Amino acid sequence: MRLVLIVDDSKTARLLLRKMLAKYDVDVAMAESGEEALEYLQGNKPDVIFMDHMMPGMDGFAAVKAIKADPDIASIPIVMHTTKQGDIYLGQARALGAVDILTKPASASDLSRILEQVNNRDTRIETEIEPVVVPDTVVVTPPFYGSARQSLFVLIWVVSIVWLISLYVDEQVEIKLLQQQQATTFGVIEALMNRQQTYDYGEVPMGGNRLALLETILPLLEQAGFRGAIRIEGHVGDFCLSQISLADGSEVMMLPSPELPLTACDVIGVSGAMAMRQSIAQSSGFAALRKQSQRAGAAIRIELAAYGATTPQYSYPVDIESVSTGDWNAVALDNNRVKYLLIAD
Template sequence: MQRALIVDDSKTAQVRLRKMLSRYDLAVDIVSSAEEALGYLSYRMPAVVFMDHHMEGMDGFEALKIIKANPNTATIPVIMYTSQKGDVYVGQARALGALDILSKEIIKPSSLERVLACLHIVPKGEAEDSAVATKPVNTVIDPASMPAEKPHADLPPANDEDPVLVKVQTQVAKLFEMHIADVRQQIADNSRFIVRRLSGELEKNQKTEPTIDDVPVSVLNAELTAENRRGQFISSSLLFLIFIGLGLIAWELYDSKRDNQFIKQQYSQLMKLNTDNQALISSLTEYLSAQETEHGLDGVDPAVMDVVSWALENNMHFDYGAQPLGEEQIVKLNALTYQLAAAGFTGLVELDIHFGNFCVQMNSAGDWVLAAPETLVQNCVLVSDLNREYQVGDYLSMPFLGYEQNAQPIKEGRISVSLGVSGLAQPKMAYPEPIETVTAGQWNAIAAQNNRISVGFSYL
């Protein structure tokens, strides 16, 4: 099986390209830096390399130069897989030996298929059809028609040509043809440039002009003009920089004022939410105390605890990409713990983190963000397609650890807290169907309701 190498330090870009390559009969290897790629190529020859441009350490162009300068790796097709664009960048990449350029922002399966088709790499279904339709042809070569060669004792006996070797030879031949054409074009361009320059020099030398101390008058005039322009440019530049500085200062003041207003608004909303939650928990715990008195020492009525769980679940949602156990959620949990302890509850508080299956798309920085509200769901990527792993250890925030260590009812052993992660399973609200007519805004509104922390109780 042929291999493909992805060189990219962006995990999301790796996942996206690897998913698109799964349609082909390729074994995909991934490295995160150009240095790792060069080490990989020292012992393995992939059929194609997808190279990012901006990476930590050595960038994609430097790695491409080294690959093409090494005779052992010069024939490996390299495709630049980057967010860079423009004719200048494409020309630089091709001049250094890149086979083609694929944009991260607008890459489509058809674009990838077009590039791989040049390397005779086709999707799995087409490869199988081609294998069935094509019968192997063995060519018998008459030894008598071969030119005489000196025998070598260390050469192995001749065998039938390996189909893979034939493909590699064909690819190498095409690459050499492309490079030869580029070199010829460069030689022709350089020749025309040199001829024009020599013609200009000859015409210039044929003309005579007055000189001062062997210096042409035109040169002196040009120097004086350049000095005047330089002085004007410096003055204009200083004035321009002063205006820019004043503009930046004004913008910083405006931005700081706006940030302060936003922080005050968020703080007011948080305090109001906290007050409402405290009132809800207080009213519920008062009822819990009455239930405990009514039932004696048998404990709190389980139905009441289910009501508390429902109330908390409806107030413990978190935004996409936010920390589930952030400061806001820990304030609610801390208040609940003390209120339950005051009501005489003894047992286990069970926390379960649920995530919404949001409709997302990749931005220019390579990050997955919420898709535009008017985008159709069938045109974006669902979080479930990203194959994310949900481990409890990934969500143990500093506020939660401080809550576990400092809450007095927990330290005394009267109340215990357990944490679990259900991931995308057990959504609270069902997602709309069929998705062909659903927009990202409608879908993500449901996903936001499923992005929550549920609370359950067990009695000791």
Template sequence: MADILALVVDDSRMARYVLSKMLKEQGINVDTVESAEEALGYLCNTLPDMIFMDHTMPGMDGFQAIRAIKNDPKTASVPIMMYTSKEGEVYMNQARALGAVDVLPKQLKPVQLIQVLERQQLLPHQIGDKKLNISPPNTPKPVQVEAPTPIVNASDIGEDLEQVAKDAERSIENQSFTNEMKQLLDDHKEELSSKSNERTDRILESLDKKVDEVSASLATFIKETHDNSGIFRSLSDNVKMLFISINAILVVGLGALAFQQSLEIKQLTGKNHSLKEEISVEDAKAESAKSNLENELTDNLYKNQLHLDQWVANLQWALNRKNQFLWNEKPFNKTLASLLKSTADKLNTAGFKGSINLTSHLGQFCLVANEDGDSELPVDQQTLSECTINDINVQQAEHLGLEKSIQFGNFIAAFERQYDNNLHLSFNSAGLSSPTSEYPEKNPEFSAQKWNSIAQQNHRVEIEFMPLQLEE
């Protein structure tokens, strides 16, 4: 089977990690880059079999990258799939028009990825067959027109955080089951060893008793013979003959008894040997069962980890759909503190260890001054000519983007005490550099309310979960 290579382009490390893991599960090699510009540089030297492209990235966005790739004859034939949180029929049509073959949601499930790869003939065995069946030069082949490819709609995926919490509970239950199975295996082995020792001890104890009985009988006979030897010499010949006959009978009887005891000892020894063989067989079976169970547990642990990674990615996506703050609020405020507290509890319960990275983005609001000289939002009918857009420089934007309320400061102190080394918080400010929605031209007649609606979408705090293994 030919080696298959995919390129994942996304500025989110978590998104790159989750998608790469699912692709590798299908036997696909993966390279990753964090920007469209880096992807174009990569394509100068390497031609992958497929590309997964995020839409919203700093600098060049996903659509601009698709145009550049499709305009280059060297890379134009590489299938591109958008991997984005954007959705809707309009967006899908735009992506198709630019040359994307499919659109995948950020909360992608493994089964959806397999369906898309199969539909696009991009699974390793499908691509391998294509490479093996390449026609000889100058052999024309009929052009096949494919039916429009259905695009996975992000609305098919649950957005509710309660469902995300249920996934976490299932992950925890799977981990608990794994631990219980390990304990049962250890208990079974200990019980088998205990029972084997008890059976061996009983056999040895029985052997000791039989040997003691034979030894005692022989000792008694010898003592009595010795004690009676003096009396025997003083008796008449007839009486001596009688005693000799009686002693002969006793000797024969004791010999028969000794022979019987010897047979029983041999039988018990044979049983002990058989028991040892049975114990050896049982030990081999137990060791085989342990090995099989350990392999199964290892497989379950891997699947549980993949499930946890997907759950964390879904949680991140859900939180970032409700991450805006008001125009006159500090980015790191009481509302965000409450959201992060409940989120951290879920992550800690699910066994996640790593960082919660928080990056603030500011919107450019158009504001007016009230009678007291304070800034406020304009009324519905006002235009850009009647308000002032808050243009600020890079240093001001960075400073404003890191402001924290008193309540948020208290939350940080409690967070560090509660989660110690398991969870960490990091804070960054992107200022005005990465709007999620583009602003229109500054037409004086443009509605101030519509302008501020776009600014509100950009006025947000992005949340990213970074597992410990990625940080290292």
């Protein structure tokens, strides 16, 4: 596999998938719409296409139909790269000609499985090689560089070309080494940013220590030459809460005593919409820093992605009857987290 085409109207989604594909040593082309993808395919034939579904204009399914209707490009495997999932959607995608679905946000294992599946498919039609006809009569051409003067000219020309090529190769090696060093530096910074991901119940996720971390990291990234986005994914835990009556007669939801049984909880978690809002709630200082990062000409922009409680990193206890509120809320706290991704332009 040599060339991959990513079709997605979201720049962040395109760059995130391109970053994941970097370790597979493939060239990556990108298109922002189905129309742009079809135009690109007129002169290029990638080994696989990752196609978003929801796009303005021509959506993903319409683009798949158009590709499969063109005999010159119909054999290219197409993988739907979308938040949609389920057997019904998979059946619709395959009926149109897609080979599989890579659900957003993609995991490394799912991407590896998809690429292995594509590599194992027999999607290429081998081109027949015409036999080379060797003529019966061999015509001997007189040497062009017959004189010593011509030979000297050729020698100078060849030496000059070799010297220029060596300079180019040395420069490319230095550039590649610098890029590798930068990638290593960015990877270390990203790992350090993710060492402390959790935040307390009731604490604003995009604020406090996370704001202090960004204010420290941003100058370091700029000095290291990073250009791109810091993508911050917000997650919330499904906390066990009890309704507590206050002295003034009002009632609030609070964490119960940890030794109580889980059945003492009045509610577990919040609605999906509320969890989404809570996962990217911002302090005023964080909002100001993010707005500053989105000004024209800024080298590094801050992007937020709300995941709510949909993707817990740690599994909650299954045996509800024997679990205490403390045990449950300890898992909820681990799932109450932010994740940082550095996405270079």
